[in-house]
Amino acid sequence: MNLNEYTLERFANQHKTIKNYIDDLPPEAIYNRLNPDKFSIHETIAYLTRYQHIFIDRLNRITNEVNPYFEIYKPETDPDFAFTCAKTTGSLLHEMYRLRGNLCLMLEEMPSEHYARVATHAVLGRMAVNQWTEFFLLHESSQQFKIFKLAGSFWSMQVEKHPDIIYLPRLTNYIDELAV
Template identity: 70%
Template sequence: MKTYCSMLINELQPNNLSNMNLYPHTVERLCHQHKTLKCYIDDLPPEAIYNRLSSDKFSIHETISYLTRYHHIFLNRLVRMMDEVNPYFEVYKPDDDSEFHFTCAKSTGSLLHELYRLRSDIILRIENLPSENFARVGTHSVLGRMNISQWLEFFLLHESNQLFRIFKLAGGFWSAELGQQNNVIYLPRLSNYIDELAV
């Protein structure tokens, strides 16, 4: 039985692109990019996931929490763009989001389940979006006005940057000496150090 993603990718032939305003490679990334996360952390011990390698940077668990919470933020933005005329969105900063701290308190396993479920919700929302609604816009405080397709590209680029962070943190754990890994997850960090535009 074909998955929704494989059917959607097959439907997005060049003659249909103008209707959906999504390229096949964008759909492919939307359907599969997040799944690489599990490959990066599968062989890591808990201390590699929950401990910080640097006191002012997120741990792997905190980064996964951030990615999970950001799925909620993105879904909310999609809903507002459907309901409002050109809504305005500030840069998302977890320091300003009380829900982020509740998300961090969950286990990594439960966060992965939540992230997968939220990704399915986003995919279904995109699937059910009438083609004319892809032209609807929302304005980002830094990136300016973007239509739905551009917001989706931003979401995927932002996610890939966070996945690269996790990839580097996993490698950093194995290369660091055990004696240097004594930081804990809830050490104070620099205010506003990470936001959706952080490099």
């Protein structure tokens, strides 16, 4: 059983909405933590980018091993996460787009019999490739909602600090490092 066309469509495009959420934000809104205990927008994007590498590794293991077991991904225990966070937001988005293209090809070219292969997640249990893909999309969607809320919270906090100032989006006649 292959992935259905709607799942592939979501997989190919869902991540592209992140740019819309952050387009008009100044760097301090992207790089600073609004809550010291929670990731910033930039760190969340780094997390999503790094998680694509994790998902590629998991798919490779699922297709090459019998029922591999995966712990919950925790960025604080991943030595490569700090390196990923050190990149600019623009370079992270470019990397995310590139990796997603690779992942789409991987899923589209996967032999039909591999879609029945399973792996076990520490919390979610045993899942086939199509379920792992849905989990990936739901997890990514949850992180995107956090970015959406953080962007809105930044503007709300700015209005509270300066209620007499009207905030307008930045001019768009600059070279957009986030453009694809």
